[in-house]
Amino acid sequence: MASITLDGLAHAYRPDPRGPQDYALKEINHVWRQGGAYALLGPSGCGKTTLLNIISGLVIPTKGRILFNDRDVTHLPTEARNIAQVFQFPVVYDTMSVRENLAFPLKNRHLPREAIARRVEEIAHRLDLSAVLDRKASNLTADAKQKISLGRGLVRSDVNAILFDEPLTVIDPHLKWQLRSTLKELHRALDLTMIYVTHDQTEALTFADTVVVMHDGAVVQTGTPEELFERPAHTFVGHFIGSPGMNVLPARVEGRTAHIGDVAIELVRAYPSLPAGERIELGVRPEFATLAGAGTGLPVKVRRIDDIGRARIARIEIAGHPAAAMVPDALALDGDTAGLRLDPRHVHIYAGGVLVEGETANREGGA
Numbered sequence: 578m579a580s581i582t583l584d585g586l587a588h589a590y591r592p593d594p595r596g597p598q599d600y601a602l603k604e605i606n607h608v609w610r611q612g613g614a615y616a617l618l619g620p621s622g623c624g625k626t627t628l629l630n631i632i633s634g635l636v637i638p639t640k641g642r643i644l645f646n647d648r649d650v651t652h653l654p655t656e657a658r659n660i661a662q663v664f665q666f667p668v669v670y671d672t673m674s675v676r677e678n679l680a681f682p683l684k685n686r687h688l689p690r691e692a693i694a695r696r697v698e699e700i701a702h703r704l705d706l707s708a709v710l711d712r713k714a715s716n717l718t719a720d721a722k723q724k725i726s727l728g729r730g731l732v733r734s735d736v737n738a739i740l741f742d743e744p745l746t747v748i749d750p751h752l753k754w755q756l757r758s759t760l761k762e763l764h765r766a767l768d769l770t771m772i773y774v775t776h777d778q779t780e781a782l783t784f785a786d787t788v789v790v791m792h793d794g795a796v797v798q799t800g801t802p803e804e805l806f807e808r809p810a811h812t813f814v815g816h817f818i819g820s821p822g823m824n825v826l827p828a829r830v831e832g833r834t835a836h837i838g839d840v841a842i843e844l845v846r847a848y849p850s851l852p853a854g855e856r857i858e859l860g861v862r863p864e865f866a867t868l869a870g871a872g873t874g875l876p877v878k879v880r881r882i883d884d885i886g887r888a889r890i891a892r893i894e895i896a897g898h899p900a901a902a903m904v905p906d907a908l909a910l911d912g913d914t915a916g917l918r919l920d921p922r923h924v925h926i927y928a929g930g931v932l933v934e935g936e937t938a939n940r941e942g943g944a
């Protein structure tokens with residue numbers, strides 16, 4: 578097992594990259610800690626597969642190095658990297674039994690028979706495949722075949738890392754939630770470095786201790802699920818994670834006050850050095866914005882209320898800009914005029930999409 582260091586990695590598919598726009602993967606520096614559960618999360622085309630292929634050795638990066646512990650593996654082929662991979666679609670030998678499929682990676686490494694049998698039983702048990710161990714893989718459903726693929730990835734205990742590339746794509750929705758938590762349990766039990774690529778925030782946030790969010794070829798934030806939720810480092814993270822995503826409103830900031838049109842919002846931090854010429858925005862998640870009666874807090878217009886089961890979400894306008902806020906159970910609205918209370922500790926300021934650290938005076942807290 579190994580920690581994996583990405584040292585100044587960047588990749589362009591074209592041979593003569595000129596500027597950042599020519600790079601499918603812009604410069605990335607990151608350490609995947611030994612034994613960590615990571616997700617690589619981002620929309621289609623953001624560079625996730627490119628990065629995964631660099632880690633697995635299918636792609637040689639244009640720039641930078643990749644280290645397994647202290648060993649530079651940048652130019653080593655996949656077979657010399659000792660990693661396991663699970664892809665979107667099942668990779669199984671149809672003519673073999675489930676047991677033989679699971680045992681295959683261990684037999685290749687000439688492990689003793691008893692050790693192979695024990696490990697196969699363990700992995701089959703954890704993936705709920707024990708009952709079909711002696712059935713031919715060809716007769717099984719797509720779900721079961723993908724579980725075999727997961728098992729083949731997980732069966733070796735000596736790998737440097739396991740890479741999962743959208744592994745639940747073919748899994749039936751009702752089984753997905755179950756397998757997501759099974760994978761999390763397997764990570765805890767097996768102490769392996771796992772990197773899980775997905776565009777699905779639920780999968781990423783359920784599985785990973787650390788989520789790496791990518792956008793347009795660059796890493797925009799690396800953090801725990803809580804950090805991504807509470808302090809999005811980029812407006813993209815605010816939008817992409819959460820449902821509905823963070824409210825992002827064009828703002829003008831003076832001292833400790835943000836102005837959205839003619840609505841003034843008191844901030845808990847001051848922003849004396851916002852970069853000139855950059856787009857300045859205020860970000861606040863709907864979970865930290867609560868609708869109130871007219872005359873309380875900020876004046877807003879209510880466009881509609883959506884009942885999403887676990888909560889009611891108001892679609893509102895602040896100085897003409899659309900936003901979302903939580904509706905308390907007890908609130909009775911009269912007409913389309915209401916008030917809005919923001920939790921000031923969760924109001925963030927962004928310049929050019931990037932979170933700006935404010936300056937705190939002595940009194941952190943309410944506004």
Ligand SMILES: Nc1ncnc2c1ncn2[C@@H]1O[C@H](COP(=O)(O)OP(=O)(O)OP(=O)(O)O)[C@@H](O)[C@H]1O
Binds near residue numbers: 601624628
């Ligand atoms: N072999 C290739 N040759 C040229 N361009 C490529 C190649 N593979 C990927 N790209 C481009 O690189 C960018 C990143 O693609 P990549 O597949 O890494 O993204 P992704 O986040 O994994 O997306 P998806 O989830 O759709 O696979 C995209 O613009 C894509 O078109």
